[in-house]
Amino acid sequence: MKLRPAVTALAVATTVFVGSVATAQDFTNQIGARQGMFKMNGVSIGILAGIARGRIDYDAELAQAAADNLVNVSQFNQAPLWPEGSDSDAVATTAALPAIWENYDDFLSKFADFGTAALAIQAVAGDGAGAIGGALGGLGATCGACHDAYQKSR
Numbered sequence: 364m365k366l367r368p369a370v371t372a373l374a375v376a377t378t379v380f381v382g383s384v385a386t387a388q389d390f391t392n393q394i395g396a397r398q399g400m401f402k403m404n405g406v407s408i409g410i411l412a413g414i415a416r417g418r419i420d421y422d423a424e425l426a427q428a429a430a431d432n433l434v435n436v437s438q439f440n441q442a443p444l445w446p447e448g449s450d451s452d453a454v455a456t457t458a459a460l461p462a463i464w465e466n467y468d469d470f471l472s473k474f475a476d477f478g479t480a481a482l483a484i485q486a487v488a489g490d491g492a493g494a495i496g497g498a499l500g501g502l503g504a505t506c507g508a509c510h511d512a513y514q515k516s517r
């Protein structure tokens with residue numbers, strides 16, 4: 364009988380602990396996933412810009428793969444990657460500004476603009492370095508438009 368209060372106290376402590384773990388906001392996976400997604404874009408645009416500027420020899424297969432990957436990234440549904448509270452004011456490891464959640468439709472529309480530009484460069488990736496160069500500015504502008512508004516400068 365003496366044990367009862369101790370057991371009860373332990374049960375209460377366990378409930379409080381588990382409860383606090385369940386409500387703690389840990390966005391490590393979402394932030395890592397979206398940063399990895401954008402790192403993919405960095406690799407792809409690095410290849411396409413390198414080809415356009417003559418630093419990488421034109422290789423139709425490599426150019427197509429990079430452009431295809433941009434399109435593939437643009438088709439990821441963004442909803443799971445941007446939970447409320449995973450902004451740069453709340454979490455030190457992200458550069459995603461709180462403005463994203465205040466202007467979420469605009470953010471998604473800028474992501475859609477990137478998708479349109481990715482399709483445009485995908486369509487000409489097989490046509491040589493000049494054609495890639497012609498589409499690159501439009502693509503880069505869509506990255507920049509979103510970064511200017513929504514990425515914290517480090």
Ligand code: HEC
Pocket residue numbers: 394397398399401402404405408433456457458459460470471473474475477502503505506507509510513514
């Ligand atoms: C709709 C908005 C949007 C578009 C479009 C966009 N980005 Fe970003 N990008 C972001 C945000 C927001 C972050 C910060 C993500 C974070 O830290 O959680 C980011 C981060 C990055 C990073 C850093 C990733 C890291 O943490 O190492 C790179 C590289 C990058 N973007 C490249 C690109 C390129 C290249 C394009 C275009 C082909 C592009 N992005 C298009 C919003 C965008």
